[in-house]
Amino acid sequence: MSHYCLTPDRLERVDSWGMNRTSLAYVFRPTTAELMAEVFKIAKNNGKSVGLRGAGYSYGDASMNSENILLDLSRMNRIIDWNPETGLISVEPGVTIRQLWQYCIEDGWWPPVVSGTMFVTLGGAAGMNIHGKNNFKAGPIGNHITEFELLTPTGETVVCSRSKNSELFHAAIGGFGMLGVFTRITLQLKKIYSGQLSVEAFATKSFGEIIERFNEREADADYLVGWIDCFATGSELGRGLVHQANYLPAGADPNPAQTLRVKNQELPDTLMGIFPKSSMWRLLQPFSNNLGMKAINYAKYLQGSTIGNNEVVKQAHAQFAFLLDYVPNWKYAYKPGGLVQFQSFVPYDCAEKVFSEQIRLSHKLGIVPYLGVFKRHRPDAFLMTHAVDGFSFALDYPVTQQNKDGLTTLTQIMTRLVLDSGGRHYFAKDSQLTAEAASEYLGKEALAKFTALKSATDPDHLLQTDLSKRLFNAFL
């Protein structure tokens, strides 16, 4: 018998990672599947819904469930099984990517797909089917999940793989926590022969050029990521910097035992050995305005296009992969309004036109994104996929009292451009889509299949989030 019950003491403030939404929810942090099942019973008996939350790194409302129950999985963080010979690992859903790489790297294995931050959980990563800078080559994380156990709100545990309950396997991965809770995830890791990557950086002068360079390089690159200076306009619109990284082949690293050590991967905790990084966001805050960010973007482009342009260096995996962790709590520079990330996925042929227009529109409406990140993608087999054969462009917009309405207008116009090009969106980042837009890009067929699976695994519709209510309230 547990001590679980629904009382106001359970209420906690829960924010979106982008700090633009806030809510109160009854938060439970179970440590076993049995306790999770009990939370579902409590929800059903009290007429509440249950949202799932990992580390809470979704930018919008995907891991929020206002005035209802949130099942926070961060305490389900045990590594269940690890085979250093095959690289197959089974984990609980609250294990973070940080835990995962730190646990395995000394055996010569690396997570095959990682996000820009190492603090997301594997449960959240699977639920959103995250991608990395290697999506064009490795696909999303779901491609590397070999099997999982799913606890459904009815209390049943279903084992899914590509050969067993395949339809549910391809829907629960990327199913934004609507079909059940992952209680065990088995993942095939990537064999590496060095703790370092070979990294080349080079500047590009326009969207056209960055697409061309990605095209030239994608066959030989393991990772490709572009940064775009969103303040540049006219003939320089779309200028930026590209980083290409490649794994080192066996034998290339003279001392892999050294480079594979966790301590040789860790991000520096000071800037230039002096300023503690934990306080760096305070230094950023005075620049968190159009003028300051224009200067920072310009300086970054100038530095990247002169010093170090076309240079190849060795860089630790963690240092290359987790760019968002270099300045802890950098998002606080966006206080008090927070930020909205608008990430769209656009087919190859339309990408240059759509992304150029997004930047032009941003300037026209006077709301310029402070950061733009460009990546190459390929389609995958998952039902609620966000991927296309094309490119994605992620834009970080500051939210202020003055620009709120304009930002809504801007994102609506940009969404129209994306949908008209056959593009898609990503629930881990979204806070702006409308129900009509989500239905349009997902398509009737996929939604019908997803709804049928939802009815089978969650007949009482207990699993909901603020995002699911915003986009799918009518049928999920």
Next chain:
Amino acid sequence: MNISGKKCLVVGASSGIGAEVARQLAGHGCQVALVSRRESELVDLAADINRVAGRSLASVYPADVTDFAAAPKVIQQVIDDFGGIDIVVYSSGIMPKVGLEEYNTALDISIIEVNVLGAIAWLNPLADRFTKARAGVIVGIGSVAGDRGRRGTPVYNASKAALATYLEALRNRLSQHDVSVITIKPGFIKTPMTAGLHFPLPAGTAHGTAADIIKAIESGAGVAYTPRYWRWVMLIVQHLPSAIMRKLKF
């Protein structure tokens, strides 16, 4: 604070300042939950608010503010219906006529129950909730009568003094959690509660008082006198020697 679209609970909404605050909050696009014993007045008020707004902004929650055990349940119902509460205004208050030589304990207890204990019963659960949310606004309608004890209305004076001190303590406790607690101190206001009273100074209206309350919420004021000149009147009154207070005949 921009109050547009906020979710509000107005306790004591059936008439006077409470009803006018509800109307003006709705005028700013807020959802308003109307609480009072008098259901038919609430229904009429909600219908009027919704008609003016052209959409459903006001909802009715009949409750007796002295049914202290009911308060958390009604609050929860509003939260379930609105999806939360951002602002609460406790406007319930009574000021029964008391003779200069009258000592009616039952009547005095009823004043304390509505003006003080009711406020505690309705505001405590929301203070707890706003602390967790690290956001929210609590407004209590006190009175200039709480600033000094006068011979005419001892327990009414005491009740408004108690309410003001309770709200001050909440303000000191909750400011660190980004919760605003506002004490409104109306002077002479023409409302159903003060009907038949003679005012020695120009009296304000419920409409003007509600407008001042909205301004106080927007500005995050701690204590707001309304009409504003009462701040200066009460500055003088607060400093009057007791010997003079004893001579005053109201």
